Structures are given as C-alpha cells and as structure tokens.
Amino acid sequence: MAKIESAFFDIGTLDRLASRDNWLSRLDPRAKVVTTLLFVVMVVSSGKYEVSALLPFFLFPFTLIAVADLPLDYLLKKLLIAAPFAFFVGVFNPFFDPAPQLQLNGWAISGGWLSFASIMLRFTLTVSAALILIATTSFTGVCLALEKLGAPRVFVLQLLFLYRYLFVLIDEGTRLHRAQTLRSFNGKGRGLKVLGSLLGQLLLRTLDRAQRIHMAMLCRGFDGEVRMTRRLCIGVREVVFVGGWGATFLLFRSYNLPQTLGLLVERLMR
Amino acid sequence: MSHHIVAVQDLHYAYADGTPAVQGISFRIEHGESVAIVGANGAGKSTLLLHLNGYLTPQRGTVQVGDCLLSKETLPQARRTVGMVFQDPDDQLFMPTVRDDVAFGPLNLGLALDEVEDRVAAALKRVDAEHLADRPPYRLSGGEKRAVAIASVLSMQPEILVMDEPTTGLDPAARRRLIDLLASFHHTRIIATHDLDLVLDLCTRTIVIHQGKIMADRPTLEIFQDAELLQRSHLEAPLRLQSCPVCSRTLPPPHEPEAHHHHHDDLVEPHCHD
Numbered sequence: 001m002a003k004i005e006s007a008f009f010d011i012g013t014l015d016r017l018a019s020r021d022n023w024l025s026r027l028d029p030r031a032k033v034v035t036t037l038l039f040v041v042m043v044v045s046s047g048k049y050e051v052s053a054l055l056p057f058f059l060f061p062f063t064l065i066a067v068a069d070l071p072l073d074y075l076l077k078k079l080l081i082a083a084p085f086a087f088f089v090g091v092f093n094p095f096f097d098p099a100p101q102l103q104l105n106g107w108a109i110s111g112g113w114l115s116f117a118s119i120m121l122r123f124t125l126t127v128s129a130a131l132i133l134i135a136t137t138s139f140t141g142v143c144l145a146l147e148k149l150g151a152p153r154v155f156v157l158q159l160l161f162l163y164r165y166l167f168v169l170i171d172e173g174t175r176l177h178r179a180q181t182l183r184s185f186n187g188k189g190r191g192l193k194v195l196g197s198l199l200g201q202l203l204l205r206t207l208d209r210a211q212r213i214h215m216a217m218l219c220r221g222f223d224g225e226v227r228m229t230r231r232l233c234i235g236v237r238e239v240v241f242v243g244g245w246g247a248t249f250l251l252f253r254s255y256n257l258p259q260t261l262g263l264l265v266e267r268l269m270r
Numbered sequence: 271m272s273h274h275i276v277a278v279q280d281l282h283y284a285y286a287d288g289t290p291a292v293q294g295i296s297f298r299i300e301h302g303e304s305v306a307i308v309g310a311n312g313a314g315k316s317t318l319l320l321h322l323n324g325y326l327t328p329q330r331g332t333v334q335v336g337d338c339l340l341s342k343e344t345l346p347q348a349r350r351t352v353g354m355v356f357q358d359p360d361d362q363l364f365m366p367t368v369r370d371d372v373a374f375g376p377l378n379l380g381l382a383l384d385e386v387e388d389r390v391a392a393a394l395k396r397v398d399a400e401h402l403a404d405r406p407p408y409r410l411s412g413g414e415k416r417a418v419a420i421a422s423v424l425s426m427q428p429e430i431l432v433m434d435e436p437t438t439g440l441d442p443a444a445r446r447r448l449i450d451l452l453a454s455f456h457h458t459r460i461i462a463t464h465d466l467d468l469v470l471d472l473c474t475r476t477i478v479i480h481q482g483k484i485m486a487d488r489p490t491l492e493i494f495q496d497a498e499l500l501q502r503s504h505l506e507a508p509l510r511l512q513s514c515p516v517c518s519r520t521l522p523p524p525h526e527p528e529a530h531h532h533h534h535d536d537l538v539e540p541h542c543h544d
Contacts, residue, residue, distance in 0.1 A: 015406065140366035160366060167408040168360050212361040215325050219354045220426065221346065221378035228365075229373045229386055 014131070017070060018138035024068040029137045029145035031238035035245045036133045042249040043125045049101055049114045053256040054121045060245065061128045068136050075131055079124060086123035090116040139163050144228060157226055161213075168209070173202055274301035274429045274458045275336065276322060276352075282330035283317055291317040293482040294331070299458060306469040306490065307462040309479035310504035315434075315462040316357075318479065322432050322460065323352045335430070350379065353428030353457075357435040359415035363407035368399070368418050371407065375426040393425035394418075397451060413444030420451070430458040437465045466494065466508035478503050 018025060024032075043057055065072060094112035101111040134142060140160065147156040176198050184190050251257075276299045283292040292314045299305050309315050320326040321333050324345045333340040335348040356362045365371040372393050376386040394400045397417040402410060410418065416436065423431065436452070437445045449471050452459065461473060469476060469490055476493045478485040480503040486493055493499065494507050506512075 012406075012409070019404065138366075140370075143366075161364065164364055164366060164407070209361060212356065212358070213364050215320070216354075216356055216362045217364065217374075218325065219323050219349055219352075220375035220422070221349060222374075223378060227374070227377035228370050229377070229383060229390070231383070 013074065014134045015138055017068075017135040018141065020068075022068050022136075024064060024136045027136075027241060028232050028234055028238045029141035030148055030232065030234065031241050032133055032137050033142060033145040033149065035242050036129050038242075038246050038249055039129050040126045042253045043122055043129075046118075046122070046253065049111060049118060050256075051114060051117050051121060052258040053252070054118065054125065056252045056257045057125050057249070059248070059252075061125065061132055064132045064136065068132070070132065070135055075128060075135075078131055079127055082127055083123070086119055086127075090119035093119070140228075141230075144230060144232070147226070148232060153225065160226065165209075165213075169202075169206065172205055176202060275299060275334070276430060276458065276460065277334040278318075278321070278331070279334070280331035281318070281321060281328050281333065283321065283326060283328060290482055292321075295479070295482070295484055296331075297477055297484065297487055299460060302456065302458055303475060304459040304473045305461070306473035306476045307460060307479060308464070308466065308469060308476060308503075308505060309485075313479045313503075314482040315479055319354070319432055319434055319460075319462055322430075323354045324348050350426060351428055352430045352432055353423035353426060355419055355423055355431065355433040355436060357438060359412075359419040360407070362419045362422060363410075363415060366406060367403070368394070368405055368407060368410070368421075369403040371418065372403075372422045372425045375422065379426065389425045389427070393421040396424055397421045411444075412439045413441065413447065416440060416444070416448060417451070428457065430460065431455065432460045432462075434462050435465075436461060436463065437468055466505065467510055470494065470508045470510060478505070480504070 039057070039060055043054065046053055064070070065075070093116045094110060097112035097115065098110045100108035101114050102109040137145070140163070143156050143160050143163075146159070147153060180189065180194065180198060184194075277297070279296050281292050281295045282290075284290045295314075295318060307315050307318065317326065321328060321340075322335070324333075324340050327340075335344075336351050338344040338347065340348055363371050365374055369390060372390045373386050376389050381389070390403075391400070394403055397420050399414065399417045399421055402414055402418060407415065407418065433452075436448060440448060445465075445468075449468055452461075452472055459472070461469070463469060473490050475488070476490040477487045478493060478499065485503050486496070486499055494511050497507070500507060
C-alpha cells in the first residue's frame with residue numbers, strides 16, 4: 001500500500017514541474033496539446049514492423065526535456081511504472097509471428113520480435129510525450145486546452161474532478177485499509193468478502209462526497225460550465241511551435257530517415 | 271437593511287424514508303446578528319442549514335432570505351446573498367488551485383475578469399491567504415483549507431454567512447485564528463457547531479435544537495447558564511463556564527462581563543494556581 005501511495009502522491013511532482021517558468025510552460029496549452037496529439041497519431045499510425053523509422057521521433061521528447069530542463073530519471077521511473085502494460089501487450093508476438101522478417105548479419109529476426117520492439121518503442125515515445133505534456137502544461141492546463149479545443153464539457157469536468165479528488169479518494173481508501181489491517185490477525189479478516197464490503201463502503205462514501213461537492217458547487221452558482229481566470233492567447237510562438245513540429249513529424253513519418261541515411265552512407269562507401 | 275435578514279417560518283422536513291428531521295422550526299435573524307445553532311448529533315442542524323441556501327426545499331413552511339421567499343425563481347439571488355461554508359473544506363475546494371476556487375463563484379456570477387481578479391485578491395487578503403493562491407487545495411493544511419474555503423465564499427460578497435462546524439479538525443492555534451477572523455466580520459452570521467466555547471466568543475444569540483424542534487432561542491449566556499436545558503438537549507456548558515478542575519473556581523467569559531454575575535467578581539487577573 002505504501003508503494004501505491006507514494007507512486008500516486010508523486011503525481012504532484014509533475015504539477016510542480018509545470019509550475020516552473022520557462023519558454024515551454026509559457027506557451028499556450030492548446031499548442032502543446034495539439035502538437036502532442038499530432039505526435040502520438042504519427043507514431044501510433046506507423047507500420048506494424050517499423051523500428052528504425054520510429055527512432056527519429058525521439059527528437060521531440062528529448063528536445064522538450066532539454067528546453068524545459070525536466071529531470072530525466074524521474075520521467076524514466078514513471079515510464080517504468082507503466083511499462084508492464086505495454087510489455088504484456090507485445091510479449092507474445094514472438095510466439096505468434098515466428099516468420100523471419102529481417103536478416104541481420106546472418107541472424108534471422110522474426111516479425112514477432114520486430115513488432116514487439118516496435119510496440120515498446122511506441123509506448124516509450126507516446127507515454128513520455130504525455131508525461132512531458134503534463135510536466136510542462138499541468139493537468140489543469142491540459143483540461144483547459146481540451147475544453148477550448150471543443151472536447152465535451154462533461155468529459156473535461158470529469159477529468160478535472162478526477163485529478164482533484166484522486167488524493168482524497170486515496171486518502172479515504174488508505175484509512176479504510178489501515179483500519180482493516182489493524183484489526184485482522186492471522187490472515188483472518190482479509191478475505192474477498194471483507195474486501196467487497198470495504199469497496200462498497202468506499203463507493204458509498206464517494207457517492208456521499210459527490211453529493212456534498214455538488215451542493216457546494218450549486219451554492220456558488222454552478223450552471224454546468226467551468227470558468228477559469230486563465231487568459232489564453234495564440235501568438236506567433238504557438239503557430240511556429242505547432243507548425244514546426246507538425247512538419248517535422250510529417251517528414252519523419254513519410255521518409256524512413258535512418259534507412260535513407262544508411263543507404264546514403266552505403267553509396268558513399270562504395 | 272432588510273436584505274440581510276433570514277426568517278424561517280414553521281419549517282418541516284422529513285427524509286425520503288419518512289424520518290422527520292426538522293419539525294416546525296421558526297426564527298428570524300436580523301441584519302448583523304451573530305447566531306449560533308447548537309444541538310446534539312442528528313438534531314437537525316445540517317438539514318436546517320441546507321434550507322437556508324435553498325439546497326433543500328421546505329416540505330412545509332417558508333424560508334425568507336432578504337426580501338423574498340425562497341423559491342425556484344429567487345434561488346440564484348438567495349445563493350448570492352447567503353454564503354455557505356461547509357464542514358469539510360475538501361467538499362468545498364473542488365477546483366485545481368486556490369485561485370481558481372476563489373474565482374469560481376464570481377465567474378459564475380458573470381463578472382468581468384478584472385473584477386473577478388480583484389475580488390479573488392481581496393478575499394484571499396481578508397483571510398490572510400494570498401501566499402496560497404497558486405497552490406492546489408490538497409497541499410494545504412487543515413487551517414489553510416478552512417481559511418481558503420471562507421475566502422471562496424467571501425469572493426461572492428455575500429451578506430449572510432452560514433457555517434457548518436467551522437472549527438472541526440483545527441488545531442488550537444488555527445481555531446483561535448479562525449475565531450478572530452470570524453469576529454472581525456460584519457456579516458449576518460449563522461454558525462452551527464458543537465464548539466460551545468466558540469459560541470461564547472462569537473455569538474450573542476443561541477438557538478438550541480433538539481429532535482428537529484427549537485428548545486430555546488435566547489441570549490447565549492442565558493442559555494449556557496440553564497443547566498437543565500443543556501442537559502435535556504444533550505449539551506454541556508462551555509468549558510470556560512465550567513468550574514476549574516484544579517481549584518473549582520469559574521472564570522467569567524471574556525466579553526460582556528456585566529451581563530454575567532458570578533460569585534467571584536473579585537477575580538480579575540488571569541486564572542492561576544500557585
């Protein structure tokens with residue numbers, strides 16, 4: 001439990017990073033959201049066996065990390081926490097797809113291994129891009145941008161509240177768990193049945209709280225729209241940012257640069 | 271100024287399962303009054319408070335806030351007039367940062383951005399929390415949360431403040447700061463609480479509720495000296511009015527000593543045992 005707790009509470013670190021002042025954090029959140037979205041689409045839509053073509057895309061996360069001076073080890077740790085999901089998505093590919101796809105110095109590499117590597121690469125690229133987005137924009141900024149970009153209001157509201165009350169929920173869950181642990185002995189009182197009523201309890205408390213929050217919102221004139229004081233503006237910097245990266249991604253996506261480079265070197269060597 | 275009054279007339283409310291919560295409560299609170307609503311757990315305090323800003327609609331009886339009776343049409347006006355501070359600040363601070371939260375009400379009132387920013391700054395300054403503006407609410411201490419929750423209501427410039435258990439979960443110093451803050455307000459104040467020492471400091475009038483009915487509605491000191499009434503309502507005199515556990519003497523309350531005739535008027539200096 002302690003581990004889960006600390007992992008979750010660490011989310012605050014992303015927000016702290018986002019509150020630092022630098023060129024990137026001053027950029028309009030919409031520009032960053034759109035660019036990240038473009039990036040994710042370009043990476044995800046690459047071919048199933050692409051490995052080398054994905055490598056140039058690392059330019060994007062690395063540039064942002066350098067500009068915003070983000071702690072690399074922290075991001076890597078976050079990546080590792082999420083890695084098992086991607087790992088298990090792809091880990092059986094080598095068994096299902098044993099047909100050789102690539103000859104490397106006499107070694108045959110099967111399509112399964114290639115697609116597995118491709119999945120892991122894509123995972124690293126997209127998740128790090130998302131982490132960087134939040135670390136430079138803050139979760140709230142991302143939500144705000146989504147709303148301004150036309151995402152359904154209910155959806156944005158849900159995201160905002162998820163983020164705000166995640167900590168309260170974890171707190172509540174931890175208290176329940178602690179109360180249970182303190183009164184269970186020799187493995188008694190830890191079964192599924194107890195867990196069930198524990199979760200039921202948590203759900204009821206959450207519903208109660210939701211009602212109270214709604215009440216508090218109504219008391220302050222909530223009418224379905226979330227308004228915030230942040231002023232957003234799209235300027236030259238934003239256009240250049242989105243346009244520049246968009247063009248770069250398109251280039252990476254249309255030409256396999258490492259392959260082209262390799263062929264070029266090969267021709268020069270000959 | 272008649273728009274600062276709160277008048278409740280023969281209010282009845284029962285929960286969906288038929289349990290009566292409020293059974294025929296009537297009172298009238300005038301402009302600038304500071305009134306405590308006290309009573310045992312489940313006496314109906316919270317249900318009563320929820321009627322004052324129109325979250326619950328009376329099943330019988332009326333609630334009047336300012337000049338108009340509470341109804342669907344007058345609801346927005348009433349909610350602007352009555353600022354409600356909830357028991358758990360986590361319920362009240364739902365926006366990502368303190369600034370957003372304090373701005374929430376004014377923005378919903380449709381004010382211009384500049385005006386909203388002025389109001390946010392003023393409200394945070396009033397509760398001494400300007401330095402917290404950009405912090406997320408979950409990173410605040412209990413006392414800070416409470417102060418910000420009050421600021422989030424003040425920014426709507428209500429005429430009447432309604433508070434549910436404002437001192438729960440506060441350490442003594444934070445509690446004292448809160449009491450000082452509340453004492454400096456000129457709003458009409460309605461405070462539901464179990465903290466009778468706070469009542470002694472802040473409220474000149476006390477309404478005692480027991481099992482959904484008003485047991486007494488009198489000046490605070492009079493109520494706290496009525497031992498029989500307190501016992502019947504599952505209450506106890508504030509600690510400061512009880513005799514000292516060491517020397518069994520009683521101290522007069524800090525305010526209005528003339529309204530209070532104790533047998534040891536000679537006691538002027540702070541209480542000490544040596």
